[in-house]
Amino acid sequence: xxxxxxxxxxxxxxxxxxxxxxxxxxxxxxxxxxxxxxxxxxxxxxxxxxxxxxxxxxxxxxxxxxxxxxxxxxxxxxxxxxxxxxxxxxxxxxxxxxxxxxxxxxxxxxxxxxxxxxxxxxxxxxxxxxxxxxxxxxxxxxxxxxxxxxxxxxxxxxxxxxxxxxxxxxxxxxxxxxxxxxxxxxxxxxxxxxxxxxxxxxxxxxxxxxxxxxxxxxxxxxxxxxxxxxxxxxxxxxxxxxxxxxxxxxxxxxxxxxxxxxxxxxxxxxxxxxxxxxxxxxxxxxxxxxxxxxxxxxxxxxxxxxxxxxxxxxxxxxxxxxxxxxx
Amino acid sequence: xxxxxxxxxxxxxxxxxxxxxxxxxxxxxxxxxxxxxxxxxxxxxxxxxxxxxxxxxxxxxxxxxxxxxxxxxxxxxxxxxxxxxxxxxxxxxxxxxxxxxxxxxxxxxxxxxxxxxxxxxxxxxxxxxxxxxxxxxxxxxxxxxxxxxxxxxxxxxxxxxxxxxxxxxxxxxxxxxxxxxxxxxxxxxxxxxxxxxxxxxxxxxxxxxxxxxxxxxxxxxxxxxxxxxxxxxxxxxxxxxxxxxxxxxxxxxxxxxxxxxxxxxxxxxxxxxxxxxxxxxxxxxxxxxxxxxxxxxxxxxxxxxxxxxxxxxxxxxxxxxxxxxxx
Numbered sequence: 001x002x003x004x005x006x007x008x009x010x011x012x013x014x015x016x017x018x019x020x021x022x023x024x025x026x027x028x029x030x031x032x033x034x035x036x037x038x039x040x041x042x043x044x045x046x047x048x049x050x051x052x053x054x055x056x057x058x059x060x061x062x063x064x065x066x067x068x069x070x071x072x073x074x075x076x077x078x079x080x081x082x083x084x085x086x087x088x089x090x091x092x093x094x095x096x097x098x099x100x101x102x103x104x105x106x107x108x109x110x111x112x113x114x115x116x117x118x119x120x121x122x123x124x125x126x127x128x129x130x131x132x133x134x135x136x137x138x139x140x141x142x143x144x145x146x147x148x149x150x151x152x153x154x155x156x157x158x159x160x161x162x163x164x165x166x167x168x169x170x171x172x173x174x175x176x177x178x179x180x181x182x183x184x185x186x187x188x189x190x191x192x193x194x195x196x197x198x199x200x201x202x203x204x205x206x207x208x209x210x211x212x213x214x215x216x217x218x219x220x221x222x223x224x225x226x227x228x229x230x231x232x233x234x235x236x237x238x239x240x241x242x243x244x245x246x247x248x249x250x251x252x253x254x255x256x257x258x259x260x261x262x263x264x265x266x267x268x269x270x271x272x273x274x275x276x277x278x279x280x281x282x283x284x285x286x287x288x289x290x291x292x293x294x295x296x297x298x299x300x301x302x303x304x305x306x307x308x309x310x311x312x313x314x315x316x317x318x319x320x321x322x323x324x325x326x327x
Numbered sequence: 328x329x330x331x332x333x334x335x336x337x338x339x340x341x342x343x344x345x346x347x348x349x350x351x352x353x354x355x356x357x358x359x360x361x362x363x364x365x366x367x368x369x370x371x372x373x374x375x376x377x378x379x380x381x382x383x384x385x386x387x388x389x390x391x392x393x394x395x396x397x398x399x400x401x402x403x404x405x406x407x408x409x410x411x412x413x414x415x416x417x418x419x420x421x422x423x424x425x426x427x428x429x430x431x432x433x434x435x436x437x438x439x440x441x442x443x444x445x446x447x448x449x450x451x452x453x454x455x456x457x458x459x460x461x462x463x464x465x466x467x468x469x470x471x472x473x474x475x476x477x478x479x480x481x482x483x484x485x486x487x488x489x490x491x492x493x494x495x496x497x498x499x500x501x502x503x504x505x506x507x508x509x510x511x512x513x514x515x516x517x518x519x520x521x522x523x524x525x526x527x528x529x530x531x532x533x534x535x536x537x538x539x540x541x542x543x544x545x546x547x548x549x550x551x552x553x554x555x556x557x558x559x560x561x562x563x564x565x566x567x568x569x570x571x572x573x574x575x576x577x578x579x580x581x582x583x584x585x586x587x588x589x590x591x592x593x594x595x596x597x598x599x600x601x602x603x604x605x606x607x608x609x610x611x612x613x614x615x616x617x618x619x620x621x622x623x624x625x626x627x628x629x630x631x632x633x634x635x636x637x638x639x640x641x642x643x644x645x646x647x648x649x650x651x652x653x654x
Contacts (some may be wrong), residue, residue: 098524148475151525194523195426198478199642280470315526 002294003030004050005250007038008047010128011059021058067112068240071119072245078110082245083254088113088133094119095139095193095207097139102203107142108249112241113243119209123188127209134227134245135210135237139248142203143256147196150204151315154178154192155299156251157206158269161188164243166271176292176301177315180210181273182233185226187211208244209213212237213273261297268295279303287321330357330542334360334365335397338386347383347635373530394439394462398565399572407435408466408579409572415440417458421465422520422534429522429530435471435576439568446536454536460535461554462564464555466575469530470583474523476529478642479588481519482626483578484533486594488515491570493598497560501617503628504642505538508600512553514538519651535571539564588624595622606630606650608640614615614648 006028011019019027024035039057040254043049044067048060055064069085076082091097091113098111123138141153165180171189173181180188183227191207192274212235213229221264228235254260255278269275274292281290281303290303293310337345348352351362366384370376372395375387396412405408411433418424418440419556425438443463446454456463468480483504492499492507499515502506518534538554539562555562556647578594581587596602603617608615608630617630620637628640 147521154525192525194474194521196483196521196523198519198521220483
């Protein structure tokens with residue numbers, strides 16, 4: 001843990017009590033000048049730290065919107081997911097950044113940026129990510145698996161996001177394979193990328209963008225996109241990230257260590273926005289109305305065509321559009 | 328084409344005839360001083376360029392061992408493979424270099440280094456790659472395919488190397504999946520790496536190391552490794568790379584554009600070092616003697632166990648050791 005993290009941890013631990021400069025200095029084994037410098041740096045990062053003469057320092061308010069390493073990792077009950085956070089002001093794309101450092105950092109490292117200047121969605125699409133408006137993050141994981149087992153991790157991530165939101169009271173659902181929906185509009189997209197040899201994964205980067213405070217969306221996506229604020233949810237970004245880390249680690253460990261796909265699949269089914277409903281599948285520019293029946297063991301969508309035939313649909317083969325009034 | 332490439336192309340084109348500084352200056356639209364500077368730079372790169380007073384310049388000998396962009400791409404009858412060559416003196420690993428620039432260069436770009444300081448083999452193993460002793464190269468390709476179709480490209484690469492060597496008179500064979508063997512010893516290894524989204528490949532890097540002039544191998548691999556020189560073949564490195572580019576492009580285009588696996592599989596079978604022979608397969612530290620029967624449509628090895636049972640073996644699941652006297 002860095003000294004700055006130790007300073008904020010000591011202040012968080014003391015709750016409503018003040019910690020004097022001398023106490024902090026002794027506890028952390030640094031000079032009082034160093035304490036003072038760290039306090040100032042933390043204030044610049046956005047922490048509202050009160051200082052009262054002869055009493056010392058304490059947090060004036062819970063810093064629940066600062067996506068700092070200190071806030072996210074503080075007492076986080078995970079083994080490795082989210083234990084290391086790299087918090088950036090701005091970056092081209094958190095996924096690209098993650099891929100640059102993927103070989104050098106440990107699995108579970110989280111890259112979060114307040115802003116992305118070149119945020120990207122699936123298949124090279126642009127993803128709007130204004131400063132402070134959302135959670136723009138990429139998780140680096142290093143599962144010891146063959147590359148063909150990696151696509152399932154997209155479902156693990158989707159299930160973790162929807163479960164995290166649900167834990168915090170948000171009615172969210174998954175539009176297979178990996179869009180998260182609130183009140184029939186997209187609130188979160190997931191872009192998973194892979195670096196691998198033919199026989200083993202080097203690392204996987206799971207990019208997650210969640211719209212939190214965005215009010216005005218560009219015209220072309222206004223009808224389809226929304227944010228938590230817009231749908232009436234005022235949540236702490238830190239809480240969402242922490243819940244995600246906890247839920248992801250459970251499902252991830254289950255899948256990688258025990259081959260357990262069931263827990264993920266059950267969540268994908270339970271929170272599915274499309275199972276039991278009619279959607280259009282669009283393949284090679286042809287669209288067809290089908291009914292979604294299930295998600296199978298491979299994470300593929302099972303649909304029933306008009307003629308009654310059952311089809312298995314792989315992610316990436318098709319695009320799915322909801323039928324008006326449904327999804 | 329860069330000016331320097333144009334200079335060497337003009338000199339190569341003129342064959343045994345001299346090209347005067349003035350002729351080169353006119354032909355290329357550059358000053359005579361510029362011609363002179365490029366000639367000097369080319370000499371430093373290793374080209375043996377004669378200059379005779381009042382006659383001009385010509386090549387004193389065919390520059391068949393310089394792995395320069397000019398030499399490799401000169402009249403190369405391919406569409407895109409090897410048309411752009413990045414020739415380095417030294418690098419950590421050509422694969423790592425290729426992955427750094429993979430998103431920025433066009434498909435078919437070849438990275439060749441005289442030396443690798445951190446050459447790597449499959450599964451993180453070290454690959455010795457001394458200066459000038461071999462061909463240490465990485466090919467960047469950008470096929471529009473789903474990631475699960477990428478592993479077959481390792482077979483495409485292996486088939487191309489063995490066909491290229493065979494075109495030049497070398498009796499080489501393939502130890503499935505991707506070691507190239509001459510006189511029962513390994514002469515070439517292939518390490519394929521992948522960058523992908525879940526639904527589409529960003530790029531594939533095919534790393535190929537061919538031992539050309541190595542005489543002394545470290546004790547631990549002395550029994551298993553060899554070089555072309557050691558086995559009595561004195562070939563031009565440029566010829567090998569050019570032949571590889573030509574053979575690879577044929578098989579690659581067939582596979583990517585037409586889904587043609589047969590041409591690759593036929594070469595893999597024809598030049599197989601193990602089909603029809605007995606080998607040990609080693610899985611989870613247990614070794615078992617089996618007979619190799621075939622390579623199937625998926626590129627997997629079909630073997631017959633002692634009890635007569637037929638098994639399909641995926642690359643990466645097993646390690647294969649030859650039986651003494653065979654492979």
